[in-house]
Amino acid sequence: xxxxxxxxxxxxxxxxxxxxxxxxxxxxxxxxxxxxxxxxxxxxxxxxxxxxxxxxxxxxxxxxxxxxxxxxxxxxxxxxxxxxxxxxxxxxxxxxxxxxxxxxxxxxxxxxxxxxxxxxxxxxxxxxxxxxxxxxxxxxxxxxxxxxxxxxxxxxxxxxxxxxxxxxxxxxxxxxxxxxxxxxxxxxxxxxxxxxxxxxxxxxxxxxxxxxxxxxxxxxxxxxxxxxxxxxxxxx
Amino acid sequence: xxxxxxxxxxxxxxxxxxxxxxxxxxxxxxxxxxxxxxxxxxxxxxxxxxxxxxxxxxxxxxxxxxxxxxxxxxxxxxxxxxxxxxxxxxxxxxxxxxxxxxxxxxxxxxxxxxxxxxxxxxxxxxxxxxxxxxxxxxxxxxxxxxxxxxxxxxxxxxxxxxxxxxxxxxxxxxxxxxxxxxxxxxxxxxxxxxxxxxxxxxxxxxxxxxxxxxxxxxxxxxxxxxxxxxxxxxxx
DNA sequence: CAGTAATGTGACATTCCCGTGACAGCGGCC
DNA sequence: GGCCGCTGTCACGGGAATGTCACATTACTG
Numbered sequence: 001x002x003x004x005x006x007x008x009x010x011x012x013x014x015x016x017x018x019x020x021x022x023x024x025x026x027x028x029x030x031x032x033x034x035x036x037x038x039x040x041x042x043x044x045x046x047x048x049x050x051x052x053x054x055x056x057x058x059x060x061x062x063x064x065x066x067x068x069x070x071x072x073x074x075x076x077x078x079x080x081x082x083x084x085x086x087x088x089x090x091x092x093x094x095x096x097x098x099x100x101x102x103x104x105x106x107x108x109x110x111x112x113x114x115x116x117x118x119x120x121x122x123x124x125x126x127x128x129x130x131x132x133x134x135x136x137x138x139x140x141x142x143x144x145x146x147x148x149x150x151x152x153x154x155x156x157x158x159x160x161x162x163x164x165x166x167x168x169x170x171x172x173x174x175x176x177x178x179x180x181x182x183x184x185x186x187x188x189x190x191x192x193x194x195x196x197x198x199x200x201x202x203x204x205x206x207x208x209x210x211x212x213x214x215x216x217x218x219x220x221x222x223x224x225x226x227x228x229x230x231x232x233x234x235x236x
Numbered sequence: 237x238x239x240x241x242x243x244x245x246x247x248x249x250x251x252x253x254x255x256x257x258x259x260x261x262x263x264x265x266x267x268x269x270x271x272x273x274x275x276x277x278x279x280x281x282x283x284x285x286x287x288x289x290x291x292x293x294x295x296x297x298x299x300x301x302x303x304x305x306x307x308x309x310x311x312x313x314x315x316x317x318x319x320x321x322x323x324x325x326x327x328x329x330x331x332x333x334x335x336x337x338x339x340x341x342x343x344x345x346x347x348x349x350x351x352x353x354x355x356x357x358x359x360x361x362x363x364x365x366x367x368x369x370x371x372x373x374x375x376x377x378x379x380x381x382x383x384x385x386x387x388x389x390x391x392x393x394x395x396x397x398x399x400x401x402x403x404x405x406x407x408x409x410x411x412x413x414x415x416x417x418x419x420x421x422x423x424x425x426x427x428x429x430x431x432x433x434x435x436x437x438x439x440x441x442x443x444x445x446x447x448x449x450x451x452x453x454x455x456x457x458x459x460x461x462x463x464x465x466x467x468x469x470x471x472x
Numbered sequence: 473c474a475g476t477a478a479t480g481t482g483a484c485a486t487t488c489c490c491g492t493g494a495c496a497g498c499g500g501c502c
Numbered sequence: 503g504g505c506c507g508c509t510g511t512c513a514c515g516g517g518a519a520t521g522t523c524a525c526a527t528t529a530c531t532g
Contacts, residue, residue, distance in 0.1 A: 174381040223394035
């Protein structure tokens with residue numbers, strides 16, 4: 001496994017230095033940013049594997065950057081660990097709700113930080129990559145953000161695309177609406193669970209426009225949620 | 237989705253009581269244990285979805301129980317959150333290395349605890365893969381929430397699925413209707429005991445539709461309840 | 473073998489869950 | 503501004519799943 005790149009965002013140079021030391025000892029590669037704009041530039045330019053983000057920053061609080069990262073498609077999956085001096089629990093809850101993967105209060109022990117970072121990286125590294133996915137005649141082109149069925153392009157919105165992407169990456173498995181919201185919409189977005197139903201319907205409709213049989217790929221699991229099942233396609 | 241069962245392991249009754257309150261407000265079902273042996277018994281008998289484990293316990297420290305749980309196959313995937321009064325960072329690292337899923341220092345805010353617990357449960361319920369149970373040609377696919385008999389899918393409702401799941405996890409043992417209601421329907425649910433009979437019938441019917449022999453897996457123990465007995469399948 | 477308690481079984485009302493169409497808000501684009 | 507695509511929410515309707523009952527059947531008891 002190659003060294004993971006970690007971006008440290010904090011306005012105090014001494015803390016950045018301390019973190020750099022701790023990270024490099026543990027075989028991480030370290031980037032530093034003192035404010036939000038520098039941080040955002042480095043995220044785009046250097047695509048780090050993880051961000052350590054201070055709560056209070058000049059030029060906008062850290063949570064604003066967090067919101068922005070979780071809002072944008074390209075950076076949504078990037079793990080973020082919040083650092084804060086505050087101990088009030090509401091901040092923790094707020095941070096977790098916006099999508100932080102973990103939360104550590106200063107002063108913290110480097111060893112603890114490293115241990116938690118590794119735990120988070122272990123989880124997120126199990127996600128998939130690849131430029132296209134295929135199920136029968138159905139081809140999902142990730143780069144061009146298109147879905148082809150028997151050479152013909154299917155029309156669907158961004159959410160339906162993400163939904164299909166997730167399903168194709170995790171076939172033969174039933175997901176609850178809560179899980180789908182979590183994995184497709186993003187960590188902690190607050191929308192009604194029934195919204196999932198509507199997008200499932202739109203996705204089914206899009207698939208059906210290409211070939212009615214392919215709409216059956218998405219099955220309703222009553223009392224639970226939905227399932228993407230290529231297995232049953234072959235049978236039919 | 238049914239309420240998650242949480243086991244609280246702490247020797248102080250006041251803390252257990254506080255946690256029970258916090259958990260029940262958030263729709264968790266709460267079990268309590270004051271020591272390691274009681275805790276282990278409850279884990280085996282009640283199979284909770286998560287354990288809140290105090291660091292210091294009479295009769296062996298909490299981390300010993302944690303080691304044991306992570307060592308044994310059956311309990312390896314069970315999420316464990318460590319509770320501790322100690323603030324020394326080495327404890328955190330040690331706990332996480334042994335396999336605790338999170339670590340909270342007392343005093344902690346109930347809101348934070350609940351938020352973290354939910355995050356962990358979301359993860360663990362969507363991470364476990366490839367788990368299935370098998371008895372002869374009968375395969376219960378947990379992830380995809382399907383039941384296959386000789387490659388053919390069986391139709392049954394959610395309750396029958398849960399019932400079968402429970403039976404397959406606890407074979408060769410007779411359960412009373414009250415016990416089945418408790419374990420399958422969940423505690424705090426009041427329904428007539430005879431309701432169990434009806435669902436047993438529906439389950440038998442579903443199995444019979446696949447292969448009549450498999451309906452005999454579920455045996456009536458007169459005066460007691462029912463039993464799932466793979467052993468008698470081989471004989472026939 | 474009769475009597476009784478326990479279980480099997482079909483039917484039914486109710487509740488719950490899901491599919492679906494409609495609609496308003498929002499932001500981008502010409 | 504006006505149009506348009508996308509999104510999230512709602513309300514309605516139909517159908518599946520559930521819990522309960524009444525009655526049939528079975529298994530023990532003496």
